Amino acid sequence: MALGVPAFPFTFVVHFLGIVGIVLVLVWNIHFRGGFAWESSNKSLIFNIHPVLMLIGMIIIGGEAIISYKSLPLTKQVKKLIHLLLHAVALVLGIIGIYAAFKYHNESGIANLYSFHSWLGIGVIVLYGIQWIYGFVIFFYPGGTPDIRRESLPWHVLFGLLVYVLAVGAAVLGFLEKLTFLESSGLAKYGSEAFLVNFTAVLTILFGAFVVLSAISEGPAVPADDYAPL
Amino acid sequence: MALGVPAFPFTFVVHFLGIVGIVLVLVWNIHFRGGFAWESSNKSLIFNIHPVLMLIGMIIIGGEAIISYKSLPLTKQVKKLIHLLLHAVALVLGIIGIYAAFKYHNESGIANLYSFHSWLGIGVIVLYGIQWIYGFVIFFYPGGTPDIRRESLPWHVLFGLLVYVLAVGAAVLGFLEKLTFLESSGLAKYGSEAFLVNFTAVLTILFGAFVVLSAISEGPAVPADDYAPL
DSSP: OOOSSBSHHHHHHHHHHHHHHHHHHHIIIIIITOOOOSSOSSTHHHHTHHHHHIIIIIIIIHHHHHHHHHHOOSOHHHHHHHHHHHHHHHHHHHHHHHHHHHHHHHHHTOOOSOSHHHHHHHHHHHHHHHHHHHHIIIIISSOOOHHHHHHHHHHHHHHHHHHHHHHHHHHHHHHHHHHHHHHHTTOOTTSHHHHHHHHHHHHHHHHHHHHHHHHTSBOOOOOTTOOOOO | OOOSSBSHHHHHHHHHHHHHHHHHHHIIIIIITOOOOSSOSSTHHHHTHHHHHIIIIIIIIHHHHHHHHHHOOSOHHHHHHHHHHHHHHHHHHHHHHHHHHHHHHHHHTOOOSOSHHHHHHHHHHHHHHHHHHHHIIIIISSOOOHHHHHHHHHHHHHHHHHHHHHHHHHHHHHHHHHHHHHHHTTOOTTSHHHHHHHHHHHHHHHHHHHHHHHHTSBOOOOOTTOOOOO
Protein backbone atom coordinates (compact mmCIF):
# COMPACT_ATOMS: atom_id res chain seq x y z
CA MET A 1 0.00 0.00 0.00
CA ALA A 2 3.01 2.35 -0.11
CA LEU A 3 2.09 4.99 -2.69
CA GLY A 4 4.70 5.71 -5.34
CA VAL A 5 4.13 9.45 -5.13
CA PRO A 6 6.19 12.09 -3.29
CA ALA A 7 4.93 12.98 0.19
CA PHE A 8 6.18 16.58 0.09
CA PRO A 9 3.02 18.25 -1.36
CA PHE A 10 0.82 16.34 1.12
CA THR A 11 2.96 17.59 4.02
CA PHE A 12 2.27 21.20 3.01
CA VAL A 13 -1.45 20.49 3.16
CA VAL A 14 -0.89 19.09 6.68
CA HIS A 15 0.92 22.28 7.81
CA PHE A 16 -1.81 24.48 6.32
CA LEU A 17 -4.70 22.48 7.82
CA GLY A 18 -2.87 22.44 11.16
CA ILE A 19 -2.76 26.25 11.28
CA VAL A 20 -6.45 26.44 10.36
CA GLY A 21 -7.25 23.89 13.10
CA ILE A 22 -5.39 25.90 15.76
CA VAL A 23 -7.30 29.05 14.76
CA LEU A 24 -10.68 27.28 14.77
CA VAL A 25 -10.29 25.63 18.19
CA LEU A 26 -9.00 28.89 19.74
CA VAL A 27 -11.84 30.97 18.25
CA TRP A 28 -14.32 28.43 19.58
CA ASN A 29 -12.94 28.32 23.12
CA ILE A 30 -11.98 31.99 23.52
CA HIS A 31 -14.64 33.85 21.51
CA PHE A 32 -17.63 31.51 21.98
CA ARG A 33 -16.80 29.68 25.25
CA GLY A 34 -15.17 32.53 27.24
CA GLY A 35 -11.51 31.50 27.45
CA PHE A 36 -9.45 29.48 29.96
CA ALA A 37 -8.70 29.19 33.66
CA TRP A 38 -7.02 26.55 35.80
CA GLU A 39 -8.78 27.77 38.98
CA SER A 40 -12.16 29.50 38.66
CA SER A 41 -15.68 29.43 40.04
CA ASN A 42 -16.74 29.29 36.36
CA LYS A 43 -15.85 25.63 35.87
CA SER A 44 -16.45 25.77 32.11
CA LEU A 45 -13.22 27.77 31.77
CA ILE A 46 -11.35 24.76 33.18
CA PHE A 47 -13.01 22.46 30.66
CA ASN A 48 -12.06 24.73 27.74
CA ILE A 49 -8.40 23.80 28.26
CA HIS A 50 -9.28 20.21 27.29
CA PRO A 51 -10.26 20.49 23.58
CA VAL A 52 -7.52 23.06 22.89
CA LEU A 53 -4.68 20.94 24.33
CA MET A 54 -6.00 17.70 22.81
CA LEU A 55 -6.35 19.15 19.30
CA ILE A 56 -3.14 21.21 19.27
CA GLY A 57 -1.18 18.57 21.20
CA MET A 58 -2.12 15.04 20.23
CA ILE A 59 -3.66 15.72 16.82
CA ILE A 60 -1.68 18.62 15.30
CA ILE A 61 1.75 18.32 17.00
CA GLY A 62 1.35 14.52 17.00
CA GLY A 63 0.55 14.64 13.26
CA GLU A 64 3.58 16.85 12.57
CA ALA A 65 5.67 14.34 14.56
CA ILE A 66 4.45 11.49 12.34
CA ILE A 67 5.20 13.30 9.08
CA SER A 68 8.58 14.71 10.21
CA TYR A 69 10.34 11.92 8.26
CA LYS A 70 8.51 13.04 5.12
CA SER A 71 8.34 16.83 5.55
CA LEU A 72 11.89 17.79 6.54
CA PRO A 73 14.99 17.89 4.28
CA LEU A 74 17.31 16.85 7.13
CA THR A 75 19.41 13.83 8.03
CA LYS A 76 17.66 10.78 9.42
CA GLN A 77 19.23 11.25 12.89
CA VAL A 78 17.93 14.83 13.17
CA LYS A 79 14.49 13.84 11.90
CA LYS A 80 14.37 10.99 14.41
CA LEU A 81 15.12 13.41 17.25
CA ILE A 82 12.38 15.78 16.02
CA HIS A 83 9.96 12.82 15.68
CA LEU A 84 10.72 11.76 19.26
CA LEU A 85 10.52 15.26 20.76
CA LEU A 86 7.31 16.32 18.98
CA HIS A 87 5.61 13.09 20.08
CA ALA A 88 6.78 13.75 23.67
CA VAL A 89 5.25 17.26 23.51
CA ALA A 90 2.03 15.80 22.08
CA LEU A 91 1.89 13.22 24.87
CA VAL A 92 2.52 15.77 27.67
CA LEU A 93 -0.09 18.20 26.29
CA GLY A 94 -2.49 15.25 25.95
CA ILE A 95 -1.97 14.23 29.59
CA ILE A 96 -2.50 17.82 30.84
CA GLY A 97 -5.59 18.10 28.61
CA ILE A 98 -7.08 14.89 30.01
CA TYR A 99 -6.28 16.06 33.56
CA ALA A 100 -8.21 19.29 32.83
CA ALA A 101 -11.28 17.26 31.80
CA PHE A 102 -11.18 15.24 35.06
CA LYS A 103 -10.61 18.45 37.08
CA TYR A 104 -13.65 20.04 35.45
CA HIS A 105 -15.80 16.95 36.10
CA ASN A 106 -14.67 16.58 39.71
CA GLU A 107 -15.20 20.26 40.59
CA SER A 108 -18.61 20.30 38.85
CA GLY A 109 -19.97 17.01 40.23
CA ILE A 110 -20.05 15.38 36.77
CA ALA A 111 -19.43 11.61 36.47
CA ASN A 112 -16.12 10.44 34.98
CA LEU A 113 -15.43 7.80 32.34
CA TYR A 114 -18.95 6.78 31.36
CA SER A 115 -18.89 7.93 27.72
CA PHE A 116 -17.25 6.18 24.79
CA HIS A 117 -15.27 9.39 24.10
CA SER A 118 -13.60 9.00 27.49
CA TRP A 119 -13.05 5.24 27.05
CA LEU A 120 -11.41 5.71 23.67
CA GLY A 121 -9.43 8.72 24.87
CA ILE A 122 -7.95 6.80 27.82
CA GLY A 123 -7.18 3.88 25.51
CA VAL A 124 -5.42 6.21 23.05
CA ILE A 125 -3.25 7.97 25.65
CA VAL A 126 -2.14 4.60 27.08
CA LEU A 127 -1.33 3.16 23.63
CA TYR A 128 0.40 6.44 22.64
CA GLY A 129 2.60 6.19 25.73
CA ILE A 130 3.45 2.52 25.10
CA GLN A 131 4.29 3.32 21.47
CA TRP A 132 6.54 6.21 22.52
CA ILE A 133 8.43 4.10 25.09
CA TYR A 134 8.84 1.24 22.58
CA GLY A 135 10.16 3.66 19.94
CA PHE A 136 12.55 5.28 22.41
CA VAL A 137 14.01 1.99 23.64
CA ILE A 138 14.27 0.21 20.27
CA PHE A 139 15.15 3.07 17.88
CA PHE A 140 16.85 5.67 20.13
CA TYR A 141 18.38 4.57 23.42
CA PRO A 142 19.78 2.02 24.15
CA GLY A 143 18.49 0.76 20.76
CA GLY A 144 17.63 -2.76 19.62
CA THR A 145 19.76 -5.00 17.45
CA PRO A 146 19.66 -4.28 13.68
CA ASP A 147 17.39 -7.34 13.26
CA ILE A 148 14.91 -6.13 15.86
CA ARG A 149 14.88 -2.63 14.34
CA ARG A 150 14.33 -3.91 10.81
CA GLU A 151 11.65 -6.40 11.88
CA SER A 152 9.73 -4.00 14.08
CA LEU A 153 9.86 -0.83 11.95
CA PRO A 154 6.82 -1.66 9.74
CA TRP A 155 4.83 -2.61 12.87
CA HIS A 156 5.94 0.61 14.60
CA VAL A 157 4.62 2.56 11.60
CA LEU A 158 1.39 0.54 11.41
CA PHE A 159 0.66 0.63 15.15
CA GLY A 160 1.53 4.34 15.27
CA LEU A 161 -0.89 5.14 12.43
CA LEU A 162 -3.59 2.99 14.08
CA VAL A 163 -3.19 4.85 17.39
CA TYR A 164 -3.18 8.18 15.52
CA VAL A 165 -6.39 7.35 13.63
CA LEU A 166 -7.98 6.37 16.96
CA ALA A 167 -6.82 9.72 18.40
CA VAL A 168 -8.50 11.54 15.50
CA GLY A 169 -11.63 9.47 16.17
CA ALA A 170 -11.54 10.33 19.88
CA ALA A 171 -11.18 14.06 19.06
CA VAL A 172 -14.16 14.00 16.70
CA LEU A 173 -16.23 12.07 19.28
CA GLY A 174 -15.31 14.82 21.77
CA PHE A 175 -16.52 17.61 19.47
CA LEU A 176 -19.80 15.76 18.89
CA GLU A 177 -20.30 14.99 22.58
CA LYS A 178 -19.62 18.57 23.77
CA LEU A 179 -21.82 20.06 21.05
CA THR A 180 -24.64 17.62 21.89
CA PHE A 181 -24.47 18.73 25.55
CA LEU A 182 -24.51 22.41 24.52
CA GLU A 183 -27.44 21.86 22.14
CA SER A 184 -29.36 19.98 24.87
CA SER A 185 -28.88 23.12 27.00
CA GLY A 186 -30.34 25.36 24.31
CA LEU A 187 -27.51 26.18 21.86
CA ALA A 188 -28.93 26.71 18.35
CA LYS A 189 -28.52 23.52 16.27
CA TYR A 190 -27.89 25.53 13.09
CA GLY A 191 -26.16 28.52 14.75
CA SER A 192 -22.64 29.91 14.19
CA GLU A 193 -21.07 28.02 17.06
CA ALA A 194 -22.56 24.67 16.02
CA PHE A 195 -21.24 25.14 12.48
CA LEU A 196 -17.82 26.24 13.80
CA VAL A 197 -17.51 23.09 15.93
CA ASN A 198 -18.70 20.80 13.13
CA PHE A 199 -16.27 22.40 10.66
CA THR A 200 -13.48 21.92 13.21
CA ALA A 201 -14.42 18.22 13.20
CA VAL A 202 -14.32 18.18 9.37
CA LEU A 203 -10.91 19.88 9.52
CA THR A 204 -9.65 17.35 12.07
CA ILE A 205 -10.57 14.42 9.80
CA LEU A 206 -8.97 16.07 6.74
CA PHE A 207 -5.82 16.79 8.77
CA GLY A 208 -5.66 13.16 9.89
CA ALA A 209 -6.23 11.87 6.36
CA PHE A 210 -3.36 13.98 4.98
CA VAL A 211 -1.07 12.87 7.82
CA VAL A 212 -1.74 9.23 6.88
CA LEU A 213 -1.36 10.04 3.16
CA SER A 214 2.01 11.71 3.86
CA ALA A 215 3.14 8.76 5.97
CA ILE A 216 2.47 6.17 3.24
CA SER A 217 4.02 8.28 0.44
CA GLU A 218 7.66 8.65 -0.54
CA GLY A 219 9.95 10.77 1.66
CA PRO A 220 12.67 13.09 0.29
CA ALA A 221 15.81 11.37 -1.03
CA VAL A 222 18.16 10.34 1.78
CA PRO A 223 21.53 12.20 1.72
CA ALA A 224 24.34 9.91 0.53
CA ASP A 225 26.14 9.94 3.90
CA ASP A 226 23.02 9.01 5.78
CA TYR A 227 22.69 5.25 5.30
CA ALA A 228 23.33 4.71 8.99
CA PRO A 229 21.27 2.11 10.88
CA LEU A 230 17.70 3.15 11.63
CA MET B 1 3.13 -0.38 4.27
CA ALA B 2 2.10 -3.78 2.90
CA LEU B 3 2.73 -6.24 5.71
CA GLY B 4 4.67 -9.36 4.80
CA VAL B 5 2.37 -11.58 6.84
CA PRO B 6 -0.54 -13.78 5.69
CA ALA B 7 -3.98 -12.16 5.91
CA PHE B 8 -5.85 -15.43 6.50
CA PRO B 9 -5.72 -15.47 10.36
CA PHE B 10 -6.82 -11.81 10.47
CA THR B 11 -9.82 -12.61 8.26
CA PHE B 12 -11.01 -15.21 10.78
CA VAL B 13 -10.92 -12.56 13.50
CA VAL B 14 -13.03 -10.34 11.19
CA HIS B 15 -15.66 -13.09 10.73
CA PHE B 16 -15.77 -13.76 14.47
CA LEU B 17 -16.04 -10.08 15.46
CA GLY B 18 -18.69 -9.59 12.77
CA ILE B 19 -20.92 -12.28 14.31
CA VAL B 20 -20.44 -10.75 17.78
CA GLY B 21 -21.32 -7.31 16.37
CA ILE B 22 -24.55 -8.59 14.80
CA VAL B 23 -25.58 -10.17 18.12
CA LEU B 24 -24.76 -7.03 20.14
CA VAL B 25 -26.64 -4.58 17.89
CA LEU B 26 -29.69 -6.90 17.74
CA VAL B 27 -29.76 -7.43 21.51
CA TRP B 28 -29.55 -3.67 21.99
CA ASN B 29 -32.36 -2.80 19.57
CA ILE B 30 -34.69 -5.75 20.27
CA HIS B 31 -34.21 -6.45 23.98
CA PHE B 32 -33.43 -2.92 25.25
CA ARG B 33 -35.09 -0.68 22.63
CA GLY B 34 -38.22 -2.70 21.84
CA GLY B 35 -37.64 -3.91 18.28
CA PHE B 36 -38.52 -2.57 14.83
CA ALA B 37 -41.39 -1.14 12.80
CA TRP B 38 -41.61 0.71 9.49
CA GLU B 39 -44.98 2.26 10.40
CA SER B 40 -45.85 2.83 14.06
CA SER B 41 -47.12 5.43 16.47
CA ASN B 42 -44.05 4.49 18.55
CA LYS B 43 -41.54 6.33 16.36
CA SER B 44 -38.53 4.91 18.23
CA LEU B 45 -39.22 1.55 16.56
CA ILE B 46 -38.62 3.24 13.18
CA PHE B 47 -35.33 4.67 14.42
CA ASN B 48 -34.14 1.25 15.65
CA ILE B 49 -33.87 0.08 12.03
CA HIS B 50 -31.11 2.67 11.51
CA PRO B 51 -28.23 1.39 13.73
CA VAL B 52 -28.97 -2.26 12.84
CA LEU B 53 -28.83 -1.73 9.07
CA MET B 54 -25.84 0.61 9.24
CA LEU B 55 -23.76 -1.75 11.37
CA ILE B 56 -24.74 -5.01 9.66
CA GLY B 57 -24.76 -3.40 6.19
CA MET B 58 -22.04 -0.83 5.74
CA ILE B 59 -19.67 -1.95 8.50
CA ILE B 60 -19.94 -5.77 8.67
CA ILE B 61 -21.00 -6.73 5.12
CA GLY B 62 -18.90 -3.82 3.76
CA GLY B 63 -15.92 -5.12 5.77
CA GLU B 64 -16.44 -8.67 4.47
CA ALA B 65 -16.58 -7.21 0.94
CA ILE B 66 -13.21 -5.50 1.46
CA ILE B 67 -11.50 -8.63 2.76
CA SER B 68 -13.07 -11.00 0.21
CA TYR B 69 -9.82 -10.91 -1.82
CA LYS B 70 -7.92 -12.05 1.27
CA SER B 71 -10.40 -14.41 2.94
CA LEU B 72 -11.59 -16.64 0.09
CA PRO B 73 -9.63 -19.45 -1.65
CA LEU B 74 -11.30 -18.77 -5.01
CA THR B 75 -10.26 -17.42 -8.41
CA LYS B 76 -9.80 -13.68 -8.79
CA GLN B 77 -12.85 -13.38 -11.07
CA VAL B 78 -15.15 -15.02 -8.51
CA LYS B 79 -13.71 -12.96 -5.66
CA LYS B 80 -14.20 -9.79 -7.70
CA LEU B 81 -17.86 -10.67 -8.22
CA ILE B 82 -18.30 -11.34 -4.48
CA HIS B 83 -16.48 -8.04 -3.67
CA LEU B 84 -18.81 -6.15 -6.00
CA LEU B 85 -22.02 -7.82 -4.80
CA LEU B 86 -21.29 -7.56 -1.07
CA HIS B 87 -20.48 -3.85 -1.48
CA ALA B 88 -23.76 -3.40 -3.38
CA VAL B 89 -25.66 -5.07 -0.51
CA ALA B 90 -23.80 -2.87 2.01
CA LEU B 91 -24.68 0.24 0.00
CA VAL B 92 -28.38 -0.66 -0.35
CA LEU B 93 -28.73 -1.51 3.37
CA GLY B 94 -26.91 1.76 4.16
CA ILE B 95 -29.33 3.79 2.03
CA ILE B 96 -32.39 2.12 3.61
CA GLY B 97 -30.85 2.66 7.06
CA ILE B 98 -30.29 6.37 6.39
CA TYR B 99 -33.83 6.67 5.02
CA ALA B 100 -35.13 5.17 8.29
CA ALA B 101 -33.28 7.86 10.30
CA PHE B 102 -34.86 10.66 8.19
CA LYS B 103 -38.30 8.99 8.43
CA TYR B 104 -37.99 8.84 12.23
CA HIS B 105 -36.90 12.50 12.41
CA ASN B 106 -39.62 13.73 10.06
CA GLU B 107 -42.43 11.83 11.81
CA SER B 108 -41.17 12.94 15.26
CA GLY B 109 -40.53 16.62 14.46
CA ILE B 110 -36.75 16.27 15.01
CA ALA B 111 -34.39 18.43 12.94
CA ASN B 112 -32.33 16.75 10.19
CA LEU B 113 -28.64 17.03 9.37
CA TYR B 114 -27.43 19.30 12.15
CA SER B 115 -25.06 16.85 13.89
CA PHE B 116 -21.59 15.87 12.78
CA HIS B 117 -22.70 12.21 12.79
CA SER B 118 -25.21 13.05 10.06
CA TRP B 119 -22.72 15.16 8.09
CA LEU B 120 -20.10 12.43 8.12
CA GLY B 121 -22.71 9.75 7.39
CA ILE B 122 -23.99 11.56 4.30
CA GLY B 123 -20.40 12.15 3.18
CA VAL B 124 -19.59 8.46 3.59
CA ILE B 125 -22.63 7.15 1.69
CA VAL B 126 -21.88 9.53 -1.22
CA LEU B 127 -18.18 8.56 -1.34
CA TYR B 128 -19.13 4.87 -0.98
CA GLY B 129 -21.45 5.17 -3.99
CA ILE B 130 -18.82 6.99 -6.09
CA GLN B 131 -16.23 4.36 -5.18
CA TRP B 132 -18.61 1.52 -6.12
CA ILE B 133 -19.47 3.08 -9.50
CA TYR B 134 -15.79 3.75 -10.26
CA GLY B 135 -14.89 0.15 -9.36
CA PHE B 136 -17.73 -1.24 -11.47
CA VAL B 137 -16.84 0.79 -14.57
CA ILE B 138 -13.05 0.42 -14.39
CA PHE B 139 -12.63 -3.12 -13.05
CA PHE B 140 -15.84 -4.93 -14.09
CA TYR B 141 -17.89 -3.57 -16.97
CA PRO B 142 -17.02 -2.23 -19.50
CA GLY B 143 -13.57 -2.10 -17.81
CA GLY B 144 -10.70 0.35 -18.27
CA THR B 145 -7.55 -0.24 -20.29
CA PRO B 146 -4.84 -2.35 -18.58
CA ASP B 147 -2.89 0.90 -17.92
CA ILE B 148 -5.83 2.58 -16.23
CA ARG B 149 -6.52 -0.54 -14.13
CA ARG B 150 -2.91 -0.88 -13.02
CA GLU B 151 -2.53 2.84 -12.27
CA SER B 152 -5.78 3.19 -10.39
CA LEU B 153 -5.78 -0.04 -8.36
CA PRO B 154 -3.63 1.26 -5.44
CA TRP B 155 -5.76 4.42 -5.30
CA HIS B 156 -8.96 2.30 -5.39
CA VAL B 157 -7.62 0.34 -2.40
CA LEU B 158 -6.48 3.49 -0.55
CA PHE B 159 -9.66 5.48 -1.18
CA GLY B 160 -11.79 2.44 -0.31
CA LEU B 161 -9.99 1.98 3.02
CA LEU B 162 -10.29 5.72 3.74
CA VAL B 163 -14.05 5.67 3.11
CA TYR B 164 -14.36 2.50 5.21
CA VAL B 165 -12.48 4.04 8.16
CA LEU B 166 -14.77 7.09 7.89
CA ALA B 167 -17.78 4.72 7.91
CA VAL B 168 -16.47 3.11 11.10
CA GLY B 169 -16.02 6.61 12.55
CA ALA B 170 -19.57 7.59 11.58
CA ALA B 171 -20.96 4.42 13.20
CA VAL B 172 -19.10 5.08 16.46
CA LEU B 173 -20.27 8.73 16.44
CA GLY B 174 -23.81 7.40 16.03
CA PHE B 175 -23.53 5.09 19.05
CA LEU B 176 -22.17 7.98 21.14
CA GLU B 177 -24.84 10.42 19.94
CA LYS B 178 -27.76 8.06 20.56
CA LEU B 179 -26.46 7.04 23.98
CA THR B 180 -25.92 10.69 24.94
CA PHE B 181 -29.56 11.45 24.02
CA LEU B 182 -30.78 8.43 26.04
CA GLU B 183 -28.64 9.41 29.05
CA SER B 184 -29.94 13.00 28.85
CA SER B 185 -33.43 11.47 29.09
CA GLY B 186 -32.53 9.54 32.23
CA LEU B 187 -30.83 6.30 31.11
CA ALA B 188 -28.28 5.18 33.73
CA LYS B 189 -24.75 6.25 32.71
CA TYR B 190 -23.21 3.09 34.18
CA GLY B 191 -26.18 0.77 33.50
CA SER B 192 -26.33 -2.43 31.40
CA GLU B 193 -27.59 -0.71 28.24
CA ALA B 194 -24.92 2.00 28.37
CA PHE B 195 -22.19 -0.63 28.72
CA LEU B 196 -23.72 -2.72 25.92
CA VAL B 197 -23.70 0.24 23.52
CA ASN B 198 -20.17 1.29 24.47
CA PHE B 199 -18.90 -2.28 24.02
CA THR B 200 -20.60 -2.39 20.62
CA ALA B 201 -18.57 0.73 19.75
CA VAL B 202 -15.38 -0.99 20.98
CA LEU B 203 -16.28 -4.04 18.87
CA THR B 204 -16.93 -1.84 15.81
CA ILE B 205 -13.46 -0.27 16.06
CA LEU B 206 -11.77 -3.66 16.54
CA PHE B 207 -13.70 -5.05 13.55
CA GLY B 208 -12.59 -2.08 11.40
CA ALA B 209 -8.98 -2.42 12.54
CA PHE B 210 -8.88 -6.13 11.58
CA VAL B 211 -10.50 -5.37 8.21
CA VAL B 212 -7.73 -2.85 7.46
CA LEU B 213 -5.09 -5.27 8.79
CA SER B 214 -6.44 -8.03 6.50
CA ALA B 215 -6.49 -5.66 3.52
CA ILE B 216 -2.82 -4.68 3.88
CA SER B 217 -1.61 -8.25 4.50
CA GLU B 218 -0.83 -10.97 1.98
CA GLY B 219 -3.73 -12.78 0.29
CA PRO B 220 -3.75 -16.51 -0.48
CA ALA B 221 -1.56 -17.64 -3.40
CA VAL B 222 -3.21 -17.00 -6.76
CA PRO B 223 -4.00 -20.23 -8.73
CA ALA B 224 -1.59 -20.68 -11.65
CA ASP B 225 -4.32 -20.25 -14.28
CA ASP B 226 -5.53 -17.03 -12.77
CA TYR B 227 -3.09 -14.38 -14.00
CA ALA B 228 -5.82 -12.78 -16.05
CA PRO B 229 -6.08 -8.99 -16.16
CA LEU B 230 -7.46 -7.39 -13.01
